[in-house]
Amino acid sequence: MNTMKKRGCQILVLFMTAGMLTGCGDGTPKLEDALKKTASYEMKTVEDPASDALGGEWTVMALARSGEEADENYFEKYRANIEKRVKEQEGVLSENRYTEYSRAVLALKSIGKDPTDIGGYDIEKPLEDFDTVVSQGLNGAIYALLALNADDPDANKDGELEQKYLDYIVEKEKDDGGFSLDDNAENGDVDLTAMTLQCLEMYQDENNVKEVIDKGVEFLADTQDDDGGYTAYGAKSSESISQTVIALSAVGVDCNEDERFQKDGKGLYDTLMTFYQKDGSFKHILDGESDPMATDQAFCAMVAYQRYQNKKNSFFDMTDHR
Template identity: 75%
Template sequence: MNRLKQRGLTFLVLLTTAGMMTGCGGSSTPDLEKALAKTAEYEQKTVTSPASDSLGGEWTVIALARSGEKAEDNYFEKYRANLEKKLKEQDGILSENKYTEYSRAVLALCAIGEDPSEIGGYDIQKPLEDYETVVSQGLNGAVFALLALNAQDPQANKDGEVQKKYLDYILEQEKSDGGFSLDDNATEGDVDLTAMTLQCLEPYQEEESVKDTIDRGVEFLVDAQDADGGYTAYGDKSSESVSQTIIALSTYGIDCNEDERFQKDGKGLYDTLMTYYQKDGSFSHTEDGDSDPMATDQAFCAMVAYERCQNKENSFYNMTDHR
């Protein structure tokens, strides 16, 4: 599959300073705390008025809100105002059939401590109760709906009727190799969807069958890793696949840089991600590429998830400790 198709699939799914890194990484790996601060600064300079969109919008808001970095004055208020404006202009409809638009907006609102059931006079969680429309988008639709519906209080919300339907649907999509795929007809899993699926299963990890699914998914990510520590998806080695894997591992308290299963040639996954890091705090899609907004958003999320894991804080999508 060529790069254009690969970027298209990644877009669909998503809807989303030098120093020494403690651990196995080499001396050229930027320090997490310093790199995170630099990326937060870059994101706010380039996304000055965050919109309700998968680029230049919600993923930047979510990552910044879930980080400990300072947000510029009224940054989150700008996002809320832009979302309200869009809802009013479109009579409360973010999309007729791509309900990841609602999931992403719900996650952003939960991250900044706003109520998604009352935003500009609209309840944007309500469309996520439409199971048939959500799953018509495929596995990624169900994954992000489950993340969104559980974000405010996973333990209180996880056993809702529609949540259980999404969970059952997701578990049924597992491939024989333990992975998950955006392609229903695929016989093998792919890295990005497997990592994203693992992220939404966190509230159910005490259930034996789900725990087994998570364990198989992690092993899939181990086996799928390239010899140089990176990941290849759709024929292209990219930072986005590394980022999603870091978020998944951090969800379960697995140190992506210290866990020996993910170390290659003395490097962990954080070290690998930082080979895509640019001096201005942005990230590239490929190692020799230029700054890329999608890659930067996903790497920002990954760094925040990893820092939260190291600090033993709530996972990236458990927003009971929202801003």
């Protein structure tokens, strides 16, 4: 698989007490300090957050969920940009990639905006088209379920549509407890397993789902490399670590303190921070340079972990908005 194809797969499958600052490994930046610097970096490099772009929805979501003070009108810029796009395209963000709708719905809900009325269009309604959503496979179903449940999981999660997505997702479990974008694959992969756990968080009180979550956590522990990272799609990347941190934080597992995820006395947060740059950005691979997607996902992961530490709503549980 060539480099571009590996990178394409990464994009397709795309996040102690409150008074303590994480950073157990020697030289590991403290979570609060690193998060602030990354938030500042993102606002400087993504000055005009737009839909359907790197430095768009994920940047907006991470910043909104972080609680860090955003520049004046930052979130309004995104809302205006998505409204402009929706109007220009007459409400159609994509004919077949419905993750476009899921991502926009999540971003809007993270800033307390109603996705059912954006320039007169309801951009959440396309997620009712189950067949088109799952034509993208597991990835499509995961983000549709996250988007539908984000603002009111207690009211929505037991709905007929949500249960249909849940059943579809749970049925995709592999024998090893993991999940994969490839229905024909024998084994799960790290990124999709982590993403699946993120959307199953809302259903932890259901026995059959709790069992799936527990097996998924064990899969993520068992597939961790000896150096504390993960190899996915032929490369050791920060994005796989970021997705795992978001997942573990969602289901109540401390990614840095749980012994199952510690290697040589360092946890997953410590390992993620080996990709961290002094300016607040993150690298995709250790010998690479700053990367927008890696930075977005690491920002989401840091926010998710901090919210876990502070006993706040999880990253995708947006009932608290901002």
